[in-house]
Amino acid sequence: MLPFSKIAVLGGRGMLGTELCCQLAARGVTVTAYDLPEFDICNESQLADAVGDADAVVNCAAYTNVDGAEAQPNVAEAVNAGAMTALGELAARAHTHVIHVSTDFVFNGASDRPYNEDDDPSPLSVYGKTKLRGERAVLGADCPAAVVRVQWTFGQAGNNFITKFLERVAGGGDLLMVDDQHGAPTWTHDVSHALIELLEQQTTGLYHFAASGYTTRYSVAEHILDVLGLKRNLAPCRTADFPAAAERPLNSRFDCTKIDSILTRPRPAWKDSLTTFLEELKDNGRIPAPT
């Protein structure tokens, strides 16, 4: 049973926000999605209205273009960090509960084991640095707040590395996928379920959430081809073979022991969730046809 009756989801039409709004609405609470263009999280009066009209706020809004942030650090800073300071202050004044979503990109990926919440962040990119400042602003505010770091997310709404790979598959030809990035592809359906449990328990603090099991991007691609029964030449490559504007962590594995101790439903295995997601795409005619 949710202890909140009016929940504001900032970034409510993004990939995660869309799924979260659907699941919250199914629970019978009044949920309002706030998003660009009519809502700008950097506009303090619009943010104040959103916070003032809710008894809990989940922030899924972010500047998520990791490479774009290198060229637009001020925009990334304003959305991912500056607006979080404002959100924390507004929520503190109104005693509003906040859940803020963050990222594995706060780590540099150099560790040889999964990251837990006590590990020191050391982001490699502008995106990661701004997200870390945002986390700290929310957790440092005088309001009940939880920050949930997620990773490698995919969902029905919006583009993600799974749908981008499917487009490349449809394009024909040989495929390359990096085999040196380690993590767990995580379905927004499962993230939303966990966020709602945290709301139910009015949990505060910092948490890592990912699907259970670890893999590489290359193995994810193999699994996709396997589930869809597609034969393609797929070869492994290294992240360094394709330099991008922003550096990515190679180890994104999360230790989820802390959140496991409070969730009532075990975290689903990445393969099971990805298979269900692909079957849904297939049923909805959303697997791009081969060209």
Ligand SMILES: NC(=O)c1ccc[n+]([C@@H]2O[C@H](COP(=O)([O-])OP(=O)(O)OC[C@H]3O[C@@H](n4cnc5c(N)ncnc54)[C@H](OP(=O)(O)O)[C@@H]3O)[C@@H](O)[C@H]2O)c1
């Ligand atoms: N996707 C991943 O693999 C991944 C991994 C780790 C963590 N995360 C985190 O998960 C959370 C949700 O991200 P997502 O995957 O759902 O990404 P998303 O689809 O890009 O959603 C972000 C939403 O925020 C909106 N937004 C951007 N600037 C805004 C502003 N100034 N005011 C109001 N809304 C604004 C975006 O609108 P526009 O689309 O119009 O810009 C979009 O609807 C973020 O905190 C992200 O950092 C994502």
